[in-house]
Amino acid sequence: MRIDVITIFPGYLAPLREALLGRAIGAGLVDLAVHDLRSWTRDVHQAVDDSPYGGGPGMVMRPQVWGEALDAVLALDERPARIVVPTPAGRPFTQATAQAWTGEERLVFACGRYEGIDQRVVDDARRRDLPVDEVSIGDYVLVGGEVAVLVMVEAVVRLLPGVLGNPASAQQDSFSDGLLEGPAYTRPEVWRGLAVPEVLRSGNHAKIARWRRDRALERTAQRRPDLLAALPEDALDDADRAF
Numbered sequence: 001m002r003i004d005v006i007t008i009f010p011g012y013l014a015p016l017r018e019a020l021l022g023r024a025i026g027a028g029l030v031d032l033a034v035h036d037l038r039s040w041t042r043d044v045h046q047a048v049d050d051s052p053y054g055g056g057p058g059m060v061m062r063p064q065v066w067g068e069a070l071d072a073v074l075a076l077d078e079r080p081a082r083i084v085v086p087t088p089a090g091r092p093f094t095q096a097t098a099q100a101w102t103g104e105e106r107l108v109f110a111c112g113r114y115e116g117i118d119q120r121v122v123d124d125a126r127r128r129d130l131p132v133d134e135v136s137i138g139d140y141v142l143v144g145g146e147v148a149v150l151v152m153v154e155a156v157v158r159l160l161p162g163v164l165g166n167p168a169s170a171q172q173d174s175f176s177d178g179l180l181e182g183p184a185y186t187r188p189e190v191w192r193g194l195a196v197p198e199v200l201r202s203g204n205h206a207k208i209a210r211w212r213r214d215r216a217l218e219r220t221a222q223r224r225p226d227l228l229a230a231l232p233e234d235a236l237d238d239a240d241r242a243f
């Protein structure tokens, strides 16, 4: 998978070359290229924004600069690309989104700042039949899309074949089965008077699996009843329903 990120703060994306993601790049599983949007400005001030039509606070990012940047970056590689625009006004980015994007040959992230990118940039891409997703990582206000790109790239790349040491762990993650993960424990057996639940030390794999499933159901019901309600009809078996 090739990942391109267009931003006015390239340094913000430096963490993408650390740890797991850095190893994926080193192993050739991911190609990452970060581009400074200001490279496509033509004025001495390298202006990337302007006042909003209709008035209002803040500035809007200019379509000319973004249009030239996206055209140039897309032309760098012939692989088909999905353009991703992080925005608080986007559809929710979920584990299902991350899973779906693992099938993409290329992702091009457009990081907006200020009050966002002139809408015509997305409209122009869509009318050219370029796949464009406007997505949100959460209902809170960030200063720009760069942090959201860090989140989304990690969520996607960790799912790519060969990235995680143990592929099974991606299957047991929270959300992979629609539920939150339950509590986890490691040594010592007792810590500050708190003992590891006995079932986890029993060696009885069936009982352990049932206990873990019950804790996941319990935690999901308490913290995210919306996830429980969204489960497909056949996702819960009789033992789950008895819980």
Ligand SMILES: Nc1c(O)cccc1[N+](=O)[O-]
Residues within 6 Å of the ligand: 086, 087, 088, 135, 136, 137, 138, 139, 140, 141, 142, 143, 144, 145, 148
């Ligand atoms: N929430 C937010 C924002 O305020 C600015 C850019 C991107 C996002 N987001 O992806 O959630």
